Amino acid sequence: MGSFGPKNSLLYKNFERHPAAVIKYGTGIYLESEDGRRILDATSGAAVACLGYDNHEVQKAVVQQLMDLPYCHPGFYKAKVAEDLADFLVESTNGYMSKAILCGSGSEAVEVAVKLAKTHFAHLSPPQLERTHFIARTGAWHGATLGALTLGDFRGRKDPFVDLIPRTASRVSACSTYRGLRKNESEEEYVRRLAQELEDEFQRVGPHKVAAFVAETVGGSASGCAMPVSGYFPAMKAICEKYGALLILDEVMCGMGRTGTLHAWEQESIIPDIQAVGKGLGAGYGTISAVLVNSKLVNSFQASGKSFAHGQTYMAHPLAAAAALRVQQVIREENLVSRVRKMGKYLEEKLKSRLLSHPYVGDIRGRGLFWAVEFVIDKKSKQPFPSSLGLNGRFHARGMKKGYEIALFNANGTYDGYAGDHFLISPPYIVSEADIDNIVDRVSRVIEDTFAELTTSAPWEKLMGTVTG
Structure with a gap:
C-alpha cells in the first residue's frame, strides 16, 4: 500500500502534464498564483470572465x-x-x-x-x-x-x-x-x-x-x-x-x-x-x-x-x-456593451499597428473584444506551420512564464482542422486603454521571443522541412 497524501488526483486533459499555475485568487483582470505570478488574463479564461474576477x-x-x-x-x-x-x-x-x-x-x-x-x-x-x-x-x-x-x-x-x-x-x-x-x-x-x-x-x-x-x-x-x-x-x-x-x-x-x-x-x-x-x-x-x-x-x-x-x-x-x-x-x-465596442476598436488598432507587419502574422480579425491572431510561414501563400511544431502551445507556455505573465487562448486547426495556429485575445469588458496597451506589449514580446528561440535553437530550414520540403 502506498502512503496517503496529495497525489495530483485531479485528472486533466493531458494525463501527465498539469496546468502550470495554481491560482489563489483573482482581482480585476488579473489572476494571482501561488508561486507569485500576477497573470494578466487577456482572454477572460475562455471568453468567460467578462466582469473580471472580483465583482x-x-x-x-x-x-x-x-x-x-x-x-x-x-x-x-x-x-x-x-x-x-x-x-x-x-x-x-x-x-x-x-x-x-x-x-x-x-x-x-x-x-x-x-x-x-x-x-x-x-x-x-x-x-x-x-x-x-x-x-x-x-x-x-x-x-x-x-x-x-x-x-x-x-x-x-x-x-x-x-x-x-x-x-x-x-x-x-x-x-x-x-x-x-x-x-x-x-x-x-x-x-x-x-x-x-x-x-x-x-x-x-x-x-x-x-x-x-x-x-x-x-x-x-x-x-x-x-x-x-x-x-x-x-x-x-x-x-x-x-x-x-x-x-x-x-x-x-x-x-x-x-x-x-x-x-x-x-x-x-x-x-x-x-x-x-x-x-x-x-x-x-x-x-x-x-x-x-x-x-x-x-x-x-x-x-x-x-x-x-x-x-x-x-x-x-x-x-x-x-x-x-x-x-x-x-x-x-454600467453600459458595458457600449464599452466593448469602444475598447474593441482600440484593441483592433493596437494589435494591427503592432503585429501585422510581423513576418509570421498572417491575419488579425475579430469584432468587439473578441480577436484572433493567426500565424503562417508565408504571408502570400498563407501556408501554415506544421502542427508537429505545436506553435500555438509554445505561445501559451511562454505567456505563462514569469516576466511575461499573460494568458493567451491558444488553438490550432484553422487551416485543415489540424494545422493552423492562432490564439484569441478576449479581455474582460472592464478593460481600459492602459490595460490594452499592456496586453499588446506582452503579446508582442511573447511572439517575438518565441520565434527568436525557435530560429536559434535548431536549424530553421530543418524545422520547416515538413512543410517546405
Whole structure:
C-alpha cells in the first residue's frame, strides 16, 4: 500500500502534464498564483470572465441566493430568480425570442438546441419525422459532448470519438474571407457562392431531411474569430426558409456582449430560430448557459399540446441563475456593451499597428473584444506551420512564464482542422486603454521571443522541412 497524501488526483486533459499555475485568487483582470505570478488574463479564461474576477455586486447576489435557496428541483418547483433571468433574456431580444431554457455548459445548450429542432418537426401536423439531419460548417466548434461533436469540426478533439458520434450532420464551408475568399472575388460574389453551396447540400441530403443549419455567428476557438461578411447570414437564412429548415446560432462564445451587441446576431440583420448562449452569460460566477427559442417556434410547440422530452438535474439552478442575472444587470447598468465596442476598436488598432507587419502574422480579425491572431510561414501563400511544431502551445507556455505573465487562448486547426495556429485575445469588458496597451506589449514580446528561440535553437530550414520540403 502506498502512503496517503496529495497525489495530483485531479485528472486533466493531458494525463501527465498539469496546468502550470495554481491560482489563489483573482482581482480585476488579473489572476494571482501561488508561486507569485500576477497573470494578466487577456482572454477572460475562455471568453468567460467578462466582469473580471472580483465583482462585488455579483458576489453579493450569489451569497444572498445561497442563503435563501441553493437548489430546487426544476421539475417540481419554480425558482423566482431563474424566471427573472429568463424574462431578462427574452426582453433583451425585443421579444423575438420568447422562451429561455437555462442549462449548465455550452455543450449542453447545443444539445438542447438540436433536440428542440427535432421536437419542432416531430410535433407538426402532420409530423416531419425525417428531419433529423443538420448542416454545420467546416472549422466549427460546438462543444465536447457527443451530440455537439457531431456538429463540430475540431479534428483533434473529434477524431478520438468519431466511432461513437451519430452520423446526422454534414458540413459546408465556413464564411472566412482570409482563407475562403478567392482572388478577385467580391464579398457579394462570395456570399452567393456560399449560399449556392448550402443549397446544393440541401439537395444532396434531401431538403425534407434537413432540420437545421447550425453556425457560430462569429467563429470561436477552432476557427479563430472567423467573421461573417455583410449579407452572409440573410442569404443562409433565406435558403433555410426556402426548404422549411431552422437556423440555429451558437453564440456560446461570441454572444452576451462579447462582439459589441448583447446578441451577435443583432449585427447580421437576421433573427435565429434557436440560439445558444453561455460563457459571458454568467461570467464565471455561475455554471450556466441558455437556449433562446423564437416566438414562432414557441407558438408551434404550444399549438401541438405536447411536451419537450428533456430535463436535467441542474437546469435553472438558482445559484447560477442569480449570478447570471446580476452579471447581466451590471453589464446593462454600467453600459458595458457600449464599452466593448469602444475598447474593441482600440484593441483592433493596437494589435494591427503592432503585429501585422510581423513576418509570421498572417491575419488579425475579430469584432468587439473578441480577436484572433493567426500565424503562417508565408504571408502570400498563407501556408501554415506544421502542427508537429505545436506553435500555438509554445505561445501559451511562454505567456505563462514569469516576466511575461499573460494568458493567451491558444488553438490550432484553422487551416485543415489540424494545422493552423492562432490564439484569441478576449479581455474582460472592464478593460481600459492602459490595460490594452499592456496586453499588446506582452503579446508582442511573447511572439517575438518565441520565434527568436525557435530560429536559434535548431536549424530553421530543418524545422520547416515538413512543410517546405
